[in-house]
Amino acid sequence: xxxxxxxxxxPEISAREAQHxxxxxxxxxxxxxxxxxxxxxxxxxxxxxxxxxxGLATPTGYRGYGAEQGSKDTEVFVSDGAQCDISRLQLxxxxxxxxxxxxxxxxxYIDSSVIIGQTGDVETESGRYQNIEYxxxxxQNSFFPDLSKTARTDIIFFCSPNxxxxxxxxxxxxxxVVRFAQENGSIIVYDSAYAVYITDGSPRSIYEIxxxxxxxIEVSSxxxxxxxxxxxxxWTVVPKxxxxxxxxxxxxxFNRIVCTCFNGASRIAQAGGLASxxxxxxxxVISLVDYYKENAEILLETFxxxxxRAYGGVNAPYLWVHFPGSNSWDxxxxxxxxTHIITVPGSGFGPAGKEFIRVxxxxxxENILEASDRLTTLLK
Amino acid sequence: xxxxxxxxxxPEISAREAQHxxxxxxxxxxxxxxxxxxxxxxxxxxxxxxxxxxGLATPTGYRGYGAEQGSKDTEVFVSDGAQCDISRLQLxxxxxxxxxxxxxxxxxYIDSSVIIGQTGDVETESGRYQNIEYxxxxxQNSFFPDLSKTARTDIIFFCSPNxxxxxxxxxxxxxxVVRFAQENGSIIVYDSAYAVYITDGSPRSIYEIxxxxxxxIEVSSxxxxxxxxxxxxxWTVVPKxxxxxxxxxxxxxFNRIVCTCFNGASRIAQAGGLASxxxxxxxxVISLVDYYKENAEILLETFxxxxxRAYGGVNAPYLWVHFPGSNSWDxxxxxxxxTHIITVPGSGFGPAGKEFIRVxxxxxxENILEASDRLTTLLK
Numbered sequence: 001x002x003x004x005x006x007x008x009x010x011p012e013i014s015a016r017e018a019q020h021x022x023x024x025x026x027x028x029x030x031x032x033x034x035x036x037x038x039x040x041x042x043x044x045x046x047x048x049x050x051x052x053x054x055g056l057a058t059p060t061g062y063r064g065y066g067a068e069q070g071s072k073d074t075e076v077f078v079s080d081g082a083q084c085d086i087s088r089l090q091l092x093x094x095x096x097x098x099x100x101x102x103x104x105x106x107x108x109y110i111d112s113s114v115i116i117g118q119t120g121d122v123e124t125e126s127g128r129y130q131n132i133e134y135x136x137x138x139x140q141n142s143f144f145p146d147l148s149k150t151a152r153t154d155i156i157f158f159c160s161p162n163x164x165x166x167x168x169x170x171x172x173x174x175x176x177v178v179r180f181a182q183e184n185g186s187i188i189v190y191d192s193a194y195a196v197y198i199t200d201g202s203p204r205s206i207y208e209i210x211x212x213x214x215x216x217i218e219v220s221s222x223x224x225x226x227x228x229x230x231x232x233x234x235w236t237v238v239p240k241x242x243x244x245x246x247x248x249x250x251x252x253x254f255n256r257i258v259c260t261c262f263n264g265a266s267r268i269a270q271a272g273g274l275a276s277x278x279x280x281x282x283x284x285v286i287s288l289v290d291y292y293k294e295n296a297e298i299l300l301e302t303f304x305x306x307x308x309r310a311y312g313g314v315n316a317p318y319l320w321v322h323f324p325g326s327n328s329w330d331x332x333x334x335x336x337x338x339t340h341i342i343t344v345p346g347s348g349f350g351p352a353g354k355e356f357i358r359v360x361x362x363x364x365x366e367n368i369l370e371a372s373d374r375l376t377t378l379l380k
Numbered sequence: 381x382x383x384x385x386x387x388x389x390x391p392e393i394s395a396r397e398a399q400h401x402x403x404x405x406x407x408x409x410x411x412x413x414x415x416x417x418x419x420x421x422x423x424x425x426x427x428x429x430x431x432x433x434x435g436l437a438t439p440t441g442y443r444g445y446g447a448e449q450g451s452k453d454t455e456v457f458v459s460d461g462a463q464c465d466i467s468r469l470q471l472x473x474x475x476x477x478x479x480x481x482x483x484x485x486x487x488x489y490i491d492s493s494v495i496i497g498q499t500g501d502v503e504t505e506s507g508r509y510q511n512i513e514y515x516x517x518x519x520q521n522s523f524f525p526d527l528s529k530t531a532r533t534d535i536i537f538f539c540s541p542n543x544x545x546x547x548x549x550x551x552x553x554x555x556x557v558v559r560f561a562q563e564n565g566s567i568i569v570y571d572s573a574y575a576v577y578i579t580d581g582s583p584r585s586i587y588e589i590x591x592x593x594x595x596x597i598e599v600s601s602x603x604x605x606x607x608x609x610x611x612x613x614x615w616t617v618v619p620k621x622x623x624x625x626x627x628x629x630x631x632x633x634f635n636r637i638v639c640t641c642f643n644g645a646s647r648i649a650q651a652g653g654l655a656s657x658x659x660x661x662x663x664x665v666i667s668l669v670d671y672y673k674e675n676a677e678i679l680l681e682t683f684x685x686x687x688x689r690a691y692g693g694v695n696a697p698y699l700w701v702h703f704p705g706s707n708s709w710d711x712x713x714x715x716x717x718x719t720h721i722i723t724v725p726g727s728g729f730g731p732a733g734k735e736f737i738r739v740x741x742x743x744x745x746e747n748i749l750e751a752s753d754r755l756t757t758l759l760k
Contacts, residue, residue, distance in 0.1 A: 001472070001474075008639035008640050034445065036444035037444050039442065040437050040438055041436045050430040050433040054427070057423045057425070062420040064607070081643045091471070094381075095475060112640060115471060229643075231647065232646040253381045256381065260495065261463070261464065262463070263461045264612065266460070268649070269646050
């Protein structure tokens with residue numbers, strides 16, 4: 001715990017927001033910070049949860065514990081969210097594993113790695129932890145790491161579409177990652193929490209790549225697909241074909257972790273998840289995704305009009321905006337001070353994020369439009 | 381993971397139940413096994429969750445992420461259940477901590493300790509893991525350990541009312557535990573998931589003991605209080621006064637774990653939890669608890685009439701039935717074969733449980749009565 005360098009990123013940003021509100025009590029702060037869904041759930045989804053909850057007060061509708069895994073004897077483990085599953089996977093791996101991560105990346109991978117004891121201390125100059133292989137992703141390599149320069153590790157965390165850069169790995173890139181894992185005897189932990197936002201035909205699951213079932217675990221979530229950030233539902237796929245080097249299937253150990261350290265996702269959330277996957281529900285869910293994608297377009301245009309390079313926003317609900325030569329916390333502070341808009345400083349996602357800020361496309365349309373106006377006026 | 385001796389207890393029992401049903405397809409199996417609530421939720425609780433879910437489909441009722449801790453800046457961390465919090469606490473402690481547990485005890489403490497790497501191998505003869513201090517509790521010491529013979533450990537897991545024995549530590553006993561932790565510089569993790577079942581005036585929270593806030597974390601749950609086994613809600617208290625030996629407050633680290641490895645309990649479950657604590661809700665919840673207590677009385681009488689010694693059942697929804705000289709899995713099998721009743725073999729809770737079975741008082745009254753009849757007739 002002592003090795004952890006900073007507070008967890010998002011609570012830290014909330015604290016800065018609170019300070020700002022204290023300083024400017026009359027300012028209308030717009031948050032383009034934490035990636036949190038803002039639009040109401042489809043009626044059919046909310047109704048299914050309400051009906052399930054009602055049923056719990058009846059003798060026929062009452063249910064107690066469910067299977068810890070959601071349903072038994074499948075490769076899909078239903079959970080309360082991707083972040084929680086990442087820490088359960090880290091429990092599975094333990095302290096003796098070496099890991100690789102994209103840089104920049106959502107901080108939960110690195111932080112959970114530090115907590116479980118896989119890393120050494122942080123190197124002050126580089127901002128990197130010892131014993132983590134950082135796979136640098138930026139404009140210089142079109143946000144895909146040079147695997148020929150990447151050291152072999154036991155575990156490769158790979159998030160696509162990437163949070164924060166918004167880059168979705170192409171078919172050819174994802175094939176490279178799978179081949180790299182095969183050659184090195186590594187396990188990929190593939191995070192596809194934003195797959196539903198992919199518009200350019202890139203693969204939405206690593207299992208679309210032949211051979212991936214033998215090398216990859218996939219973690220995903222209803223949070224950003226279906227607006228379930230407060231409802232809590234996700235899943236992790238551990239294929240039966242995925243073996244340790246001793247031929248022992250990984251699924252058995254993950255099953256043991258889930259049974260010992262978890263007691264299943266809320267049954268009410270699971271009812272909502274099923275409704276989201278119904279024909280009517282999924283259609284409604286996708287129209288919400290389209291709404292956030294339109295937000296992303298508006299914001300992309302805004303930053304372009306300011307002469308800034310903004311990446312992402314096409315296959316993901318995040319924009320990754322470049323401020324060459326800057327320090328991202330300074331940019332964060334300047335934007336907040338000038339426009340009362342919360343963003344996320346890129347360095348919160350790793351050393352390679354130092355010159356960037358992440359901007360979320362989750363938000364009410366009127367707020368996105370007002371944020372666009374403020375940015376255009378005040379940052380020009 | 382390889383050190384873990386058995387499958388997790390309850391899935392193993394489910395598997396045996398499935399085998400039994402295959403063998404006797406027409407038998408009506410009654411489960412007095414896993415401690416799972418069976419009675420419908422109070423209307424007021426279900427309604428509050430249904431209303432919350434409905435609201436999520438409206439612009440004013442929609443909510444995304446909540447605080448990871450439930451509410452900020454308190455010592456109470458709202459969670460998805462006690463078992464999940466125990467594994468998060470183990471993440472906090474890490475592999476270099478020594479632990480003590482009651483023997484017998486709910487298996488999640490020991491299993492999570494093995495997973496995080498605190499233990500050595502299991503000793504075949506004793507059935508005990510190396511590096512765990514087992515605090516033996518049985519009829520010979522009135523189910524309270526002899527602390528004068530207990531070695532100092534960093535962490536003391538203490539569950540009261542105890543699952544499986546049903547013993548609630550008295551005021552004097554709990555004072556002993558707190559004093560022991562104070563003298564040794566240990567942290568107590570106190571599990572009070574069954575506190576609401578206490579009828580004999582024993583303390584319901586360790587914080588009723590003066591000085592406990594400086595040495596104890598308390599983990600608890602709505603599961604057995606309010607029938608939330610499938611809804612998922614619990615909490616953990618980490619007092620601000622609780623410090624590491626270097627003077628650093630434990631609460632900061634646990635807060636960091638919760639923010640990094642968890643994303644909050646489902647908001648719908650939290651709405652239900654609040655309703656359970658309302659005046660009307662709590663009254664209804666307590667009448668459910670009373671219902672299960674009456675079940676326990678019926679079962680206690682049954683075992684007494686068979687000439688068996690049954691402990692617990694007064695301060696807890698579990699009976700701990702002694703079969704001197706037996707092996708608990710044999711007893712489990714014999715009862716299942718003769719009466720089609722599922723129990724839990726005591727050895728699943730540790731070596732000291734070898735001659736016992738645990739019987740749950742959770743169940744529909746008609747099933748409890750039928751189980752009582754079958755036991756009386758067939759075990760006589």
